[in-house]
Amino acid sequence: MRSLFNRPELGAACGVVAIWSFFSLYAGGSGFLSWAGSATYLEIASELGILAAAVSLLMIAGEFDLSVGSMIAASGMTISLFCERLGWSIWGGIAVAMALSLGVGFANGLVVVRTRLPSFIVTLGSLFILSGGTIGMTRLVTGRTQVGGLHQALHYGSAEAIFASRLGGFSVSVLWWMGITVLATWVLLRTRFGNWIFGAGGAPDAARNLGVPVPKVKIALFMTTSFCACLVATFQAVKFTGADVLRGTGKELEAILAAVLGGTLLTGGHGSVVGAAFGALIFGMVQQGIVFAGVDSDWYKVFLGAMLIVAVLVNTYVRGRMVEARR
């Protein structure tokens, strides 16, 4: 019973049930409970959830990545430009974007572990560099800020089947999200690397003294968040058959919000990928539920912000109990 109460994702699980019940009550009749309605919020949740899974791992290891939002723009634009301008196969474009994202993640991680600067600052820098670089490069090459026509790219059909098809009305990204959440949870809780993630975030000096390669763990996780951003960009580029330099703006903060809603500690050493998935689900349900409830969608952020603060208060209380419990 105690161990159940101490699980980081418990609060978020209760949140999911509460939010779902709330909107079922107030917006159930207007489409929240419908097949299509569920598919909409699950699609929103799935893309954020993929980011949040990686971001929560990184946060458990004690670091932030603010560059994931602009990485989405950069990756989407890379795919589109390679296909539209150079006539590459879409798979070639995706491969280049993935290599780019891994490179950016590696650079983020390397700068953080070498300089020991806060990752908040380092990745804030890469946020601006990537976002500025994407706009600059796109305008230089095309003179516009949007590039479309991806559906004419070579092998678009196969990419669409994998990244943008629908199964029974649901976006295939939901499957990806579930797969990635299960995989990340398994890595975190059942592998040696997962234990090192906890160590790197909870007591980095101690972990290093015990032989945990903390810098490598962190660099790998920065590469993972960046790669997941690229994956989300791929979903969007294929789905919208093009890219926009502003796509992904603000996603870095939404992913942190989802992770924190899910019980991940801002200072590292504690958290859950399943919790982050619940956090993303809450995000999707609120964003879409408010529309169904007939409230202007401009207001959903107010609701989310308030939830975030409540979630952090609850989590802090539970953790306090967990560590102080016996003295």
Added chain:
Amino acid sequence: MSEAVREPPLLEVEGLARSFGKVSAMEDVSMSVRAGEVMCVLGDNGAGKSTLIKTLSGVHLPDRGRMLISGEEVRLKSPREARARGIATVYQDLAMVPMLSIVRNFFMGAEPMKGFGPFRRFDLAAADAIVRAELDKMGIHVRDTSEAVGTLSGGERQSIAIARAVYFGARVLILDEPTSALGVKQAGIVLRYVAQARARGCGVILVTHNPHHAWLIGDRFTILNRGRSQGTFSKEQITREELIQRMAGGRELEELTHELGELTRGDKRLAASRE
């Protein structure tokens, strides 16, 4: 000449020196530890204790000096290498992640694995069984090994850290100020486990600035002052008072005692004149 017949010490250092930039942290440190003994390294703040620990545990390489493990000269390039050679260090900050369970902390950096290829994974069930058995052997009682380490008292955490080091084949156990942050009762618990580790044949190097705790458990004492070792004494060769004196650098302590005495006399005189 019994010294010559005995096996070489588990760990021995001679003339170790290490500086950081222009600051010399350790100038000439020699000491050794044998199996089944507690060697206390005593020194005030800035005497070079932590530099010595970090050198012994492979964090720093010494600039000068020799280091021998069972008579064989070595250069430890990493903590991992030190651990592989049986030198385990329990740091003051306990080397534990507070929000993580006892089991996960116990095996941090050395997780038992099962499965093959991509399915290789942390064998939590085996880890749990080992932790229970090991804590039992050391006489440490915890309610639940999946409990977060943060719920334990300081003494319990130290004891678990010691049990962990012993389990991972530590032949030399280096303890960095194991009692400094603890109350009398908690310190007692930790010293008991130090004695347990010694009884199991470990050579224990206990680094501390507390001569009272050292006196309780130590077999031999090496005193450090300003980066130099000031000699090694066995328990028969030295009294507790001498130990304290030498640690504080003898004369300085005498001067301080004298000064404080003057102050007290001055106060008395003042009080008398007021009456």
